[in-house]
Amino acid sequence: MNLMLATVVGVLYATGVYLVLRRSIVKLILGIGLLGNATNLLIFTIGDVSRAAPPIISDGDKTIAGEFANPIPQALILTAIVIGMAMLAYAVVLIKQAYQITHSDDIDVMKTTDVEA
Amino acid sequence: MIVISPILIPFVTAIVCIIFWGLPKVQRWISLLGSATALVFTLALFNQVNAVGIQTLAVGGWTAPFGIVLVADLLGSIMTIVTAFMGLMVAIYSLDDISDVLEENGYHSLFQFMLAGVSGSFLTGDLFNLFVWFEIMLISSFVMLSMTGGRAPIEGGVKYVIMNLISSSVFLAATGLVFGISGTVNMADLGNRLPEIAAENPVVVTSIAMLYVVSFGMKAALFPMFGWLPASYHTPPTAITTIFGALLTKVGVYALIRVFSLIFSAPEIISLAQIVLLVLAALTMVTGVFGAVAQYDFRRLLSFHIISQIGYLILGLGIFTVDSIAGTIYFMVHVILAKSALFLVSGIVEKMTGTYDLKKLGGFYNNNMALSMLFFIPAMALAGIPPLSGFWAKFAIVKAGLEAQQYAYVAVGLFVSVWTLYSMTKIWTYVFMRKRPEALQGNVTELESASFWIRWAPTIAIGVLTVVMGIWAGPLYDVATAAADQIMDPSIYITAVLGGS
Numbered sequence: 001m002n003l004m005l006a007t008v009v010g011v012l013y014a015t016g017v018y019l020v021l022r023r024s025i026v027k028l029i030l031g032i033g034l035l036g037n038a039t040n041l042l043i044f045t046i047g048d049v050s051r052a053a054p055p056i057i058s059d060g061d062k063t064i065a066g067e068f069a070n071p072i073p074q075a076l077i078l079t080a081i082v083i084g085m086a087m088l089a090y091a092v093v094l095i096k097q098a099y100q101i102t103h104s105d106d107i108d109v110m111k112t113t114d115v116e117a
Numbered sequence: 118m119i120v121i122s123p124i125l126i127p128f129v130t131a132i133v134c135i136i137f138w139g140l141p142k143v144q145r146w147i148s149l150l151g152s153a154t155a156l157v158f159t160l161a162l163f164n165q166v167n168a169v170g171i172q173t174l175a176v177g178g179w180t181a182p183f184g185i186v187l188v189a190d191l192l193g194s195i196m197t198i199v200t201a202f203m204g205l206m207v208a209i210y211s212l213d214d215i216s217d218v219l220e221e222n223g224y225h226s227l228f229q230f231m232l233a234g235v236s237g238s239f240l241t242g243d244l245f246n247l248f249v250w251f252e253i254m255l256i257s258s259f260v261m262l263s264m265t266g267g268r269a270p271i272e273g274g275v276k277y278v279i280m281n282l283i284s285s286s287v288f289l290a291a292t293g294l295v296f297g298i299s300g301t302v303n304m305a306d307l308g309n310r311l312p313e314i315a316a317e318n319p320v321v322v323t324s325i326a327m328l329y330v331v332s333f334g335m336k337a338a339l340f341p342m343f344g345w346l347p348a349s350y351h352t353p354p355t356a357i358t359t360i361f362g363a364l365l366t367k368v369g370v371y372a373l374i375r376v377f378s379l380i381f382s383a384p385e386i387i388s389l390a391q392i393v394l395l396v397l398a399a400l401t402m403v404t405g406v407f408g409a410v411a412q413y414d415f416r417r418l419l420s421f422h423i424i425s426q427i428g429y430l431i432l433g434l435g436i437f438t439v440d441s442i443a444g445t446i447y448f449m450v451h452v453i454l455a456k457s458a459l460f461l462v463s464g465i466v467e468k469m470t471g472t473y474d475l476k477k478l479g480g481f482y483n484n485n486m487a488l489s490m491l492f493f494i495p496a497m498a499l500a501g502i503p504p505l506s507g508f509w510a511k512f513a514i515v516k517a518g519l520e521a522q523q524y525a526y527v528a529v530g531l532f533v534s535v536w537t538l539y540s541m542t543k544i545w546t547y548v549f550m551r552k553r554p555e556a557l558q559g560n561v562t563e564l565e566s567a568s569f570w571i572r573w574a575p576t577i578a579i580g581v582l583t584v585v586m587g588i589w590a591g592p593l594y595d596v597a598t599a600a601a602d603q604i605m606d607p608s609i610y611i612t613a614v615l616g617g618s
Contacts, residue, residue: 094278
């Protein structure tokens with residue numbers, strides 16, 4: 001299971017990086033989305049995916065007996081997913097604005113702020 | 118409870134501003150009141166930290182290392198004071214600089230949310246929580262940067278947003294890996310555990326440390342990753358440029374200082390990281406200043422200077438002695454003040470003449486001596502002329518560098534210093550000393566009394582502080598040294614957070 005997830009994370013990172021390096025801003029945004037998902041999956045995999053009991057301490061006990069699933073990575077990912085979604089939503093609106101202004105999908109066209117007028 | 122006040126006050130102010138959404142005039146007063154209150158509380162916090170020691174707050178009563186903990190040490194509380202002070206100054210300046218349209222679209226609440234994010238980054242004691250504060254700061258800054266609309270802010274915004282999203286992804290991945298090898302994201306707990314893990318497995322830990330260099334380096338605009346900054350910082354109104362230039366890159370530098378002093382301080386890692394940081398610092402200083410020299414836009418020139426000055430901060434971190442860290446802290450406060458004063462002056466010049474283009478400006482020295490001085494003093498402070506703040510800041514870092522025998526990097530720092538002076542004289546010559554081009558002469562609007570004071574008061578206040586930091590350098594530098602002592606002895610931080618084990 002871990003090996004499969006690790007492969008998926010690797011493929012997602014590779015695809016994400018490839019897309020981020022494209023000149024088209026739409027592909028760029030898709031790439032950033034993939035990078036974010038790769039990262040979330042990475043944290044998920046690090047939490048050691050296993051078929052263990054839920055991490056609930058029964059009444060009267062102070063610790064959990066036996067194997068249990070680590071809840072922290074999931075809490076981290078949940079936060080990261082929500083933030084990532086908000087960021088991506090903003091980025092999508094921004095590139096739509098950029099397209100309306102420049103009439104182009106090409107990041108190389110958008111350099112009026114980088115060259116002397 | 119006072120530990121959380123620098124975060125809570127801007128946060129509440131922002132929410133109250135949203136409640137008064139339709140009344141921008143009311144929001145102005147709320148924003149001013151909130152900023153002033155925050156400044157008072159940050160000063161009180163610093164006072165307490167200075168007197169009693171590191172203050173901590175376990176949020177929600179979940180004790181460290183299990184819950185999120187807020188930690189105010191000397192460095193953190195100094196940085197929150199600077200944040201609150203700059204917040205108040207720019208909030209005043211915004212009254213004249215920010216158009217009604219932006220105010221109606223929620224400028225004041227965005228501004229306060231950003232301050233909350235910045236203060237949160239300075240106070241959190243939890244790596245993952247640091248990520249969350251970064252994102253709060255970033256999303257507010259994204260909107261503030263592009264809310265003006267038009268070609269330049271949107272194009273600049275695209276680059277700013279993309280680079281920062283990639284940086285956040287790297288940060289998150291690194292934090293996930295740290296959790297994977299240690300089982301904790303609490304910084305103090307990591308400070309306890311990572312040295313052992315690093316001794317066993319230096320390759321993995323060093324790789325993670327380098328991921329942090331990439332991520333925070335992007336946010337701090339370090340050498341190969343600074344392209345987004347000069348592409349975007351000169352596009353929004355000056356008030357927004359000023360607060361961005363003052364705080365956002367410094368959060369990246371602060372985060373680097375924090376992770377390398379507390380978490381990755383094991384000798385196996387830091388010896389390699391020092392080389393990487395020093396090389397990056399040297400390249401950052403040089404490219405930044407040469408970029409600045411080539412510019413003919415007032416704010417673009419200053420934006421490149423931000424990059425160059427970040428190089429000095431990282432140089433101090435790379436030398437990694439108590440003295441150099443103290444120098445870095447002093448330099449950080451100095452550069453925030455000096456650079457902000459220059460940006461505010463650029464806004465005054467633009468308001469009077471309608472342009473930031475150096476080629477279309479001129480003649481201010483003869484017509485407006487006071488404004489010339491308002492530029493001259495922070496500019497000389499930035500270049501490091503005694504007795505102003507920049508001299509002592511550079512002196513401290515250079516001295517620490519010589520003691521640590523990093524001669525080559527010190528030489529680069531001094532070389533760049535000369536070019537800083539050159540680029541400041543460039544603005545000085547073009548905007549102030551020479552005559553304005555014939556066709557444009559007389560094309561100057563004097564400011565009305567209200568907008569004059571709104572723009573001049575914060576600029577004067579910041580300018581005076583650069584002089585104060587020069588004249589009272591002794592006592593202020595002692596504070597920086599005390600802060601550096603805390604930073605370089607992680608056990609103080611760890612004991613304060615986790616208790617005396």
